[in-house]
């Protein structure tokens with residue numbers, strides 16, 4: 001499959017994927033955010049395979065992906081019934097959030113139903129749930145008649161994949177991994193995560209394309225930032241919150257407006273081939289002269305959603321081109337940039353040849 005289509009061939013391939021999941025195998029699948037590495041959420045052995053294939057520590061919890069039972073009119077889906085097999089204490093806020101944003105790039109953390117396997121939750125009493133918007137993900141989940149655990153389909157600590165080809169290159173050695181091709185991911189960064197499990201205040205655990213401002217304007221719900229109402233130590237574990245994450249092998253640094261040369265000071269002489277991302281709204285870098293450096297400019301969108309959708313693609317492509325250093329402009333202030341700022345900062349921290357030794361997911 002090369003495009004999102006509902007052709008007979010697509011249905012046949014999805015049926016094969018359902019059988020693979022049913023038999024305890026793994027299937028990489030497209031979502032609107034990034035590709036996931038899927039396993040049947042009711043099969044402990046299959047879930048263990050997800051951890052070993054990714055190389056992810058087993059106490060880092062996974063998201064359960066769910067879908068409405070039928071091809072549906074979004075306005076009439078009973079999301080409470082969809083999450084009920086997995087979660088308990090589903091609050092009014094949760095219902096409002098699900099109605100406003102599902103299916104879509106928002107993950108909600110609930111108290112878990114007792115039937116949810118401890119392998120998914122890292123032994124915590126909470127579970128993360130998301131209803132992806134991608135039609136192939138939905139059909140896969142619906143036909144499996146279960147939930148699908150799906151961490152991003154990348155090796156531990158690496159850049160998340162936003163195309164089937166990215167997944168293939170991440171898992172080159174994994175013969176037999178089935179990969180459903182649903183085209184390029186539209187959103188391009190992982191879902192926003194909101195923790196609803198404490199009962200009173202929703203807390204933002206991972207910023208994404210759905211911002212607290214958008215949540216407030218669509219639902220009237222105030223989302224708190226970690227630390228605003230809770231001690232960090234009381235927050236559930238989120239491996240995406242580790243400092244090093246989403247990391248390319250090439251060193252990556254951010255530069256503030258007009259300060260490209262400052263960013264080079266960390267790399268005094270040896271770095272000669274530097275890829276510099278520049279805003280598409282600005283003219284090219286001025287030739288303010290660094291004799292030993294050869295700059296290659298790559299335009300990046302100055303619209304936050306467009307930037308997010310291209311971010312991992314650009315990082316992967318530049319990483320493969322063999323530059324000595326990659327420079328990205330610091331994203332501007334504003335919640336719509338929080339998701340990409342978060343990913344870029346972690347990617348910088350984890351970047352470099354030894355990035356695989358950093359802890360992350």
Ligand code: TXA
Pocket residue numbers: 031033034035036037060061062063107109121124126127128130132150151152153189190191193205236237238239240241361
């Ligand atoms: O957009 C996404 O969310 C993608 C696509 C494939 O759906 N998935 C994804 O999964 O990003 P993963 O495993 O790479 O990141 C899930 C994050 C992790 O940081 C994990 O720690 C957190 O969700 N998480 C899962 N269960 C949790 C829980 N019970 N409490 C707190 N955090 C949890």
Ligand code: MG
Pocket residue numbers: 151152160240361
């Ligand atoms: Mg991930």
